Amino acid sequence: MKSRPPRLFVESPLKAGAIVQLTPAQAHYLGNVMRAGTGGRAALFNGRDGEWSAVIESIGKKTGLLRPAAQTREQEPEPENGIWLAFAPVKKTASRFIVEKATELGVTLLMPVLTARTQGRGINTERLRANAVEAAEQCGRLTVPRIVPPAALADLPGQWPAARRLLFLDESGKGAPIAEVLASMKTTMKGKTIQIGVLSGPEGGFSAAELDWLGKLPFSTATDLGRRILRAETAAIAALACCQALVGDWT
């Protein structure tokens, strides 16, 4: 197997003649973990200028300078039908997992949502962003999903576009099977852009009052993932996979 060059997300502009300075963590990764040296190559992207093959001009323990040499991929805008994920944060590892897998699965916006049973209210958006960057580097995306600040569930309607259908994962058994929900959207929206978001609950699920309230939102659909009790992160990822497979960019 020909291994791919290390791939890094940077903030600076990427163009011929530019010089990109690495963060200490990136320099450590490139020099110490990947053992790349001066004259070596890395792939860079910044979410705006496509992907560039860059030459390592210098690399130290905590510093590194790279020179973008050639654009290898053109930037593509985030697709209009990019999937969103609103999720009740769970324990640290599980939240990390949700962000990482959602990024791999092409989610374009992540929204932590505080519910009655949400644990870990001290949500570290910076850490979630770092998880998303790492996953974007690994999976070949040209973008990093946007992570918006945590919102209370009650404030969700104010932040949710009316045209974007919200599939909330309802463990009570009252939701429609996810394949049915997505197939029916496909029929209704024939020829139009399908905009969709998943809302996954906390460990222990949404409260009865929350489910009731969610069910009454004009843009929501109660969605069912079978009779086994899924962990919060399993439910989120499973639902996103079904969305990509049935109405997203795996089709």
Next chain:
Amino acid sequence: MKSRPPRLFVESPLKAGAIVQLTPAQAHYLGNVMRAGTGGRAALFNGRDGEWSAVIESIGKKTGLLRPAAQTREQEPEPENGIWLAFAPVKKTASRFIVEKATELGVTLLMPVLTARTQGRGINTERLRANAVEAAEQCGRLTVPRIVPPAALADLPGQWPAARRLLFLDESGKGAPIAEVLASMKTTMKGKTIQIGVLSGPEGGFSAAELDWLGKLPFSTATDLGRRILRAETAAIAALACCQALVGDWT
């Protein structure tokens, strides 16, 4: 929220009049972690006798005796259309994750498969089994998926029933989209039991020779999960979710 009683998988028979002895780990979990005491309740299942509500007769640091009091659920046989997962083992945490999520997603058989690029050849089937037991306890299943001993990829055909379609996850872009594969199976198999298995590759994917060989098996279908590079465990779980949603027990 009314919390569920602790739920434990045991090997002993469950019936009125029986006494069930806990393992030291179970006694620790029940007594120290869940803080259950004598006279308290736990739910027990063994994969054969349904689920029982049991009374704690005694509980110590490393020992515990429970008395099954009433059957709360009848045993259901594993469904004929239960999904199988053959997977190239990955690093410890990721393999654990695959087994845990596959169990939650209702997989009935797990088969570690050694490929050219498989890491972690020292596969601990006992540990994987423990992961599966824990996930089965948590998700409310009445069974624990079977975990068969690791097999070389070349030996897979000898162990794979000809009637069970093998969806191998092909990152080369030559596979058909998973929703298409499953929809076409549904049409072809109309009225018959759909038996399906997913085969997920190692980090770095299958080799070109392996993909070629897999594509020629009479029971296999090259299956695609889009253009982003998914981690091995993400691909496995995403594919299983699609199978349950489209032809499995979420329908």
